[in-house]
Amino acid sequence: MPTTPTPSPTPSTAIPTAAAPGAWPDLVSAALLGAERRTPPVAVRDGQTPAAALLDAAAVGTVRRRSALRPAPAAERPAPAPADPRPPLPPAARRRLALLLADRAPGSGSRRGTDPDLTELLPQWLAAADGRGYRAPEALLPALLDAARSRTDLRPTALALAGPRGLWLARLNDDWRFALRGIGGPLSLPGADAPEAVRRLWEEGLFAERVALLTSLRRRDPRAGLALLAATWATERAEDRLMFLDSLGEALTPSDEPFLEQALSDRSRNVRTTAAELLSALPGSALAARMAERSLVCVRLARPAPGDATATEVLVVDPPGACDAGMQRDGVAPQPPSGRGERAWWLGQLVEATPLDRWPGRLGGRSPAELVALPVAGDWRTELHDAWCRAAVRQRHADWARALLGAPGNPGQAAAELAPAGSSRDLTKLLTVLPDDERAGWVSEFIAVHGLADAFRMLGVCAVPWSEPLGRAVVDALDIARDAGSYPWSFSGVMGLAERCLDPAAADRLQMLTAVTDEPEGASPGSGGYWSEAFQRLVGTLRLRAAMHAELAGEAP
Amino acid sequence: MSPHGERWTRDRVLALAPDEASRAAGGRLAAAGRWSGTGAGGGAVWGMCEGGDGTRYGTVVDLDGPAFQCSCPSRKFPCKHTLGLLLRWAGDEAGEPARPGDGPAAGGQPPPWAAGWLATRRERADRPPGGAGAGGPGADGSEADGAGAAAPSRAPADPEAARRRAARRMQRIAAGATELEQRLEDLLHSGLAAAGPAAGAASRTGADDPGGGRGSWEETAARMVDAQAPGLASRVRELAAIAASGPDWPSRLLEECALLHLLNQGFLGIDRLPPPLAATVRARVGLTTDAADVRSDPETVTIRDRWLVLAQRDGAEGPLTTRRIFLRGERTGRMALHRSFGGAHRPLEVSLPPGLLLDADLAYYPGARPLRVALGERYAPAAPGPVPTGCGIDAALAAYGHALRDDPWLDAWPVVLADVTPIPGGAGGGWQLADADGESALPLDPRCLGRPALWQLAAISGGAPVTVFGECGHRGFLPLTVWDPAPVSLSP
Structure with missing residues (x-):
């Protein structure tokens, strides 16, 4: 043997x-x-x-x-791993990574107490290390690959750190096959210099490999990616066509228009709808122009009656009366969901697909903010504004998003006003259209006025680490919540976000909140102690994060 | 022993941790705000840590040694509280505490609970090593082996009574060995097939069943415990597992039965053996020797060298934690193995991370092939050592073969392999370490298959030759440490 x-x-x-x-x-x-x-x-x-x-x-x-x-006869040796010229991690950062990986296993499941949650710090560490150009310590590669195996969100950063040695190792162990599929990164995908390999992978690869290939190729060369897709388009299955089409959205260019225009006649309704959606995100497209032509006539500006001095101009909405074949070909769904009028339903879809820049010209040259502020006749305000919101998200239009979001800091403007009843408006999506600083500023003002109750998703789209005003707003709101006597776990979602996203520099300011305070009148029993504990954990986590970043920069022992 | 006035680095603290999980737990505790009454001074660090359930544990570290004491029930040693405390105290490279203000402040006086332990420990340490007698070894083969610290002298109250007790124990073991011989002969008389995996049902038929079913082996093992021969008992228990160990079990069972027979015969004829071999037989049967006796015995071979720590490996043995530390002398090239035992209330006192170079006396336990040592005097603080030199695969197998000539019961012999390339096994295939010439290879011990250690080995090698320390034996090679070029302890 x-x-x-x-x-x-x-x-x-x-x-x-x-x-x-x-x-x-x-x-x-x-x-x-x-x-x-x-x-x-x-x-x-x-x-x-x-x-x-x-x-x-x-x-x-x-x-x-x-x-x-x-001795036994030697089996075939593995080919040597390709060299990885990147520098090793600073010793302290290496130790930190070993700690974070060792602590990956689910904890005791008991109450967390004051200990920082290291599991949640691993993604942060990997993100912070990404782009610094270090290579992973070889001894930690198995644990790193195991971590990436169980958490797909870690894969891109973990595999980037693991580098060529990680891929070499993954080839030897079936458990780590995922690393070879290229879902995590372009490492194993053929590059632009190998068109033959690209074509072969496209024609013979697994679905996930093909999506990854198309996505990476589109990032480098949108035209080449489209050509690849167009070559086999006719023979793809409908659900695959949908996924491929969807992946074009990330790097849409005007040159994609003819292909998308053709897809408007696709056999599959979902493919047609997606193609229409993508075309409407191209403000210069023929589809967008057709949609504008249909929607602009539905909204007009009505002058106040000459005798009425107090009256202002109003927007008058006259929704389309029918959904013709042309509209349907351009992706308008004729059947409304139950409970909605069909004319309102058609209007919403038309406005959503209309380039927002066309409205000021149609409506007296007014700015987006002025248009949003105008009263709307009848019950059409919510319908019209919701459609504008969707259009702003789709077209990534910051001016319109800003106008539609308004001023969160105005206490007179209740949350209900921002998202009135019956509205499908998604403020968080609108926020993503704004630049980072402005988004954080808006959310911090929102929290200062409305508290944390509705802020969780908004906080989730703010850039990490949180800007100073945003961090201050969150900490102040938490302090207010403590004084109100509720338990900290009512805010565990925000607490968890704060541990991951607060700027570590906030730790010193938070330190004074860790003292156990007298419970206010009518507070939940014991809440003071739990708050102190929660703040201690927050401070501990922030300090760990600060240490992590310093270690990666090679500044700490 | 040198005074340790300086603040340790975090690295030095983390190197003490018995495993990664402890490192992580210690790191967490260090960052948590559960500490009170922390302080440092006079070569010691102390503090109280609140556990998850509100219990407060007192932790104290004597930096000289180092030695640890914590009131928690953890069997890890040092425990997470100790590591957390030391991490809080540990400084960065500039010697500043990691957390000014809330780390243990220097220059303090230990509180009474810590001072008591420190005083007792230092009083013991001040005595010269090698006093007669030793504190509390049990039948489990443990020893109170402090870092150069002998236990308090305890002269036998009545040497004559002690001699009689020892003679009585020898008789009982001899009776046990005789009984075991009969058991083995019966087994060979009726055939090993009766002990095979299919024999489980048959073995329940009664105590006179000559077959080797698991139940009857357990019973025999219990008889050996009664005979005060724990070494025989554990070998008997291993026999029970062999029958279920897969293909080729008859060959392995015959090997182990034969070696057990050899041990019985050796013990029954111990008076006719040369003294070193007799000592080996005594140790294998389960008669322990106290570290202090080893140190004080004039016959003991004590060697001063600069000893490179090759591996430190903790394992569980019943309720005890066993720690094995492998060392090799820089000048003499001799291998040494230091074993210590810890339990819930008896912490392991020696911690030597791989890569350290230790200028010290090591006293070899008597035996035909001496390997186990007691720590004697240390002449300098341990310092980082070099990557060890190693041998090839032929030499490793030869080293095991030579060692067997002296001690036929050896399962493996520690060796450093240089320039070997790990070859991962394919589906179902075994792993190998291939020699530099690429022709010959050493299979890895199947017991380590499927463990992270193998993948660490492969990752560090990257298909290129590495230096590996481990145990080379009849089951294959069990890797313990690899150099990259810093020593990396392979996960158990």
Whole structure:
């Protein structure tokens, strides 16, 4: 057997003494059968049972076998791992990574107390290390790959850190196959210099590999990616066509228009709808122009009656009366969901697909903010504004998003005003259209006025680490919540976000909140102690994060 | 022993941790605000830590040694509280505390609960090593082996009574060995097939069943415990597992039965053996020798060298934690193994991370192939050492073979392999370490298959030759440490 040391052949010719053992296999079969059934092939001394003589011989045989072990023939060696010229991690950062990986296993499941949650720090560490150009410590690669295996969100950063040595290792272990699929990064995908390999992978690869290939190619060269997709488009299955089409959205260019325009006639309704959606995100597209033509006539500006001095101009909405074949071809769904009028439903879809920049021209040259502020006749305000919101998200239009979001800091403007009843408006999505600073500023004002109750998703789209005003707003709101006497776990979502996203520099300011305070009148029993604990954990986590960043920068021991 | 006035680095603290999980837990505790009454001074650090359930544990560290004491029930040693405390105290490279203000402040006086332990410990340490007798070894083979600290002298109250007790124990073991011999002969008489995996049902038929079913082996093992021969008992228990160990079990069972037979015969004829071999037989049967006796025995071979720590590995043995530390002398090239035992209320006192170089006396336990040592005097603080030199695969197998000539019961012999390339096993195949010439290879011990250690080994190698320390034996090679070029302890 190649897997165990092979004993050298026992010399069968020169058995030196009477007590010498027979060949080992003979001894084993004699032992299996038993001395009572077959006389063992060994010499028996006087006064000794055959069984004892067999044991004697086996003892000599055992030691002889073990002391004469020979090397096994070497199996095929793995090809050497490609060199990774990146520098190693600073020692402290290496230790930190080892700690975070060792602590990956789910904890005791008990109350967290004041200890920082290291599991949640691993993604942060990986994100912070990403782009610094370090290579992973070789000894930690197995743990790193295991971590990436169980958490797909870690894969891109973990695999980038693991680098070529990580991929080399992953080829040897089926558990780490995921690393080779290129979902985490472009490492294993053929590059622009290998068009033949690209084509082969596109034609023969698994679905996930093909999506990854298309996505990475589109990022480098949108035209080449589109050409790849167009080559096989006719033969793809409908659900695959949908996914491929969807992946074009990340890097949409005007040159994609003819292809998308063609897809408007696709057999699959979902594909048609997606194509229309993508075209409407291209403000210069023919589809967008057609949609504008249909929607602009539905909204007009009405002058106030000459005699009425107090009246202002109003927007008057006259929704379309029918959903014709042309509209349907451009992706308008004719059937409204139950409970909605069909004319309102058609209007919403038209406005959503209309380039927002066309509205000021149609409506007296007013700015987006002025248009949003105008009263709307009838019950159409919510419908119109919701459609504008969707359009702003789709077209990434910051001016309109800003206008539609308004001023969160105005206490007169209640949350209900921002998202009135019956509205499908998604403020968080609108926020993502704003630049980072402005978004954080808006959310911090929102929290200052409205508290944390509705802020969780908004906080989730703010850039990490949180800006100073945003961090201050969150901490102040938490402090207010404590004074109100509720339990901290009512805010565990925000607390968790704060641990991950607050700027570590806020730790010193938070330190004073860790003291156990007198519970206010009417507070939930024991809440003071729990708040103190929660703040301690927050401070501890922030300090750990600060240490992590310093270590990665090579500033700490 | 040198005074330790300086603040330790975090690295030095983390190197003490018995495993990664402890490191992580210690790191967490260090960052948490659960500490009170922390302080440092006079070569010691102390503090109280509140556990998850509100219990407060007192932790104190004597930096000289170092030695640890914590009132928590953890079997890890040092425990997470100790590590957390030391991490809070540990400084950065500039010697500043990691957390000014809330780390243990220097220059303090230990509180009474800490001072008591420190005083007792230092009083013990001040005595010269090698006093007669030793504190509390049990039948489990443990020893109170402090870092160069002998236990308080305890002269036998009545040497004559002690001699009689020892003679009585020898008789009981001899009776046990005789009984075991009969058991083995019966087994070989009726055949190993009766002990095979299919024999489980048959073995329940009664105590006179000559077969080797698991139940009857357990019973025999219990008889050996009664005979005060724990070494025989544990070998008997291993026999029970072999029958279920997969293909080729008859060969392995015959090997182990034969070696057990050899041990019984050795013990029964111990008076006729040369003294070193007799000592080996005594130790294998389960008769322990106290570290203090080893140190004080004039016959003991004590060697001063600069010893490179090759591996430190903790394992569980019943309720005890066993720690094995492998060392090799820089000048003499001799291998040494330091074993210590810890339990819930008896912490392991020696911690030597791989890579350290230790200028010290090591006293070899008697034996035909001496390996186990007691720590004697240390002449300098441990310092980082070099990557060890190593041998090839032929030499490693030969080293094991030579060692077997002296001690046939050895399962493996520690060796450093240089320039070997790990070859991962394919589906179901075994792993190997291939020699530099690419022709010959050493299979890895199947017991380490499926463990992270193997993948760490492969990752560090990257297909290139590495230096590996481990145990080379009849089951294959069990890797313990690899150099990259810093020593990396492979996960157990």
